[in-house]
Amino acid sequence: MDFSLARQHFYQEVRQPDEQINLERAALYIAQEEYPDLDVDEYLNALDTIAEDIREQLPIESYPLKIVKTINHYLYENLGFIGNTENYYDPCNSFLNDVIDRRTGIPITLSLVYLAIAQRLDFPMVGIGMPGHFLIRPIQEDMEIFVDAFDQGEILFPQDCQDRLNQMSGQIVEMQPQFLAAVTPRQFLARMLTNLKAIYLNRGELEKVLTAIERILILFPDAAFELRDRGILYFRTNRWIEARQDLKAYLEAVPMADDRDTIRKLLDRIGQGN
Numbered sequence: 001m002d003f004s005l006a007r008q009h010f011y012q013e014v015r016q017p018d019e020q021i022n023l024e025r026a027a028l029y030i031a032q033e034e035y036p037d038l039d040v041d042e043y044l045n046a047l048d049t050i051a052e053d054i055r056e057q058l059p060i061e062s063y064p065l066k067i068v069k070t071i072n073h074y075l076y077e078n079l080g081f082i083g084n085t086e087n088y089y090d091p092c093n094s095f096l097n098d099v100i101d102r103r104t105g106i107p108i109t110l111s112l113v114y115l116a117i118a119q120r121l122d123f124p125m126v127g128i129g130m131p132g133h134f135l136i137r138p139i140q141e142d143m144e145i146f147v148d149a150f151d152q153g154e155i156l157f158p159q160d161c162q163d164r165l166n167q168m169s170g171q172i173v174e175m176q177p178q179f180l181a182a183v184t185p186r187q188f189l190a191r192m193l194t195n196l197k198a199i200y201l202n203r204g205e206l207e208k209v210l211t212a213i214e215r216i217l218i219l220f221p222d223a224a225f226e227l228r229d230r231g232i233l234y235f236r237t238n239r240w241i242e243a244r245q246d247l248k249a250y251l252e253a254v255p256m257a258d259d260r261d262t263i264r265k266l267l268d269r270i271g272q273g274n
Contacts, residue, residue: 006032031095051120072153126182
């Protein structure tokens with residue numbers, strides 16, 4: 001498995017209609033660029049096995065809360081999955097294979113493990129991209145509960161989510177409907193990649209920042225700020241033709257951007273041969 005083949009598989013997976021995208025498969029293709037020898041089917045089978053073990057423990061009367069508690073017991077008590085609070089910004093927390101192997105991760109990847117298992121149990125759930133924290137919730141018309149996969153599967157109600165939001169913000173923040181809206185598979189994957197992008201940027205690993213941006217742009221080709229960031233990276237790595245193309249596209253997409261003067265100066269420098 002080489003880098004380009006992993007990218008091609010990712011592209012093929014996410015170009016499908018949203019309802020057909022296999023989230024965990026797409027996430028493993030993201031990891032495959034970091035781990036070229038990664039066997040995607042091995043990790044999909046691992047999720048199958050976990051789900052089958054949980055299925056055997058489900059109560060006869062499978063009420064939503066009972067299913068959640070059964071999943072929680074097996075994942076967090078039997079298998080020992082736990083949120084990685086000690087090394088939160090380790091890139092391994094964003095690779096699904098590492099999360100399954102090490103049984104630790106960040107909110108979005110632990111949510112992905114949970115979602116994948118719930119789907120296999122015919123208990124559909126969706127991701128909730130709350131600002132600063134990622135949650136999941138069962139798709140149930142008659143109840144509104146959320147699950148925090150990072151915190152041992154804690155069950156939350158809307159007021160709990162409000163409290164979490166205030167706590168993370170350090171102030172009272174008015175809950176907006178979109179904060180608790182379900183994310184699409186593409187949005188889910190883009191958030192994973194945005195995490196990786198930020199981690200690599202902080203580490204100064206520019207080539208890996210670039211690979212994260214490139215995959216975000218596969219998901220959302222018109223993401224103007226990703227075009228800008230890729231253009232700046234191209235500029236910093238002396239790839240003038242690509243830099244000019246991306247920076248011009250950014251200004252065309254957001255002509256009144258706050259940083260338009262800065263971007264124009266970069267374009268002038270490219271035109272003057274730096």
